[in-house]
Amino acid sequence: MKKILPWVSLGLAIGLTGCASQPNTLYHWGNYPQQVYLGFNQPEKASPAKQISVLEADIEKARAKNQAIPPGLYAHLGLLYSHTDTQKAAQYFELEKQSYPEASVLMNRLLAQLKAN
Template sequence: MRHIFLLMSGLISLSLVGCATAPKSLYSWGEFPQQTYLSLSLPEKAMPQDQVLKLEKDVEKAKAKNLAVPPGLYAHLGLQYLNMNDAPRAIQYFELERQIYPESTVLMDRLLKKMTGQTSAGAKK
């Protein structure tokens, strides 16, 4: 009788674990993973204009919900603007990525230096 009780308790516990909800994500990912995959796997189908529209819409949705934009999204937007020959807008997004995610400073500084000769105030040369 005791074994049956233990077995039933175990099964009930396992079934309740399956009812737990998934943890809330730190970031509002939106279309970013799909667009990144598309640009890397099928670049001929990843039109920069389409990516910019989708990702900027995702940024607006994240801001409206007061959620964070994932790391790399602003850098990806900057790259897409660079592909569209809009260097000033690309620079804005690279600087925004560096500002929001300081761990990207080295990469963003290298990109900015290559584009403009500009570095951040705290970066070493």
């Protein structure tokens, strides 16, 4: 029994160390969740221009690491651009539609609204 205890302790230590490491995620989330939170709850801390610059930098980081862009990020950027640059907004809505076909219905509605205005 005394010979087994050190091995069990070592196994637990290795197991707990593995749990503390950074988890692998499917997407590069970057600052996206924080920007959405700030945009809705503390808009004075996250102007649309600041959100655009932060999120576009996150996209570049994700591409550099060859990671996927999370669902909704392109659409969020499109909404931010829809007030200032409708052409860029349409590009981001199309990117969201291409990346996540299940968002096509919503993206098509947003594109139609852009064309109507």
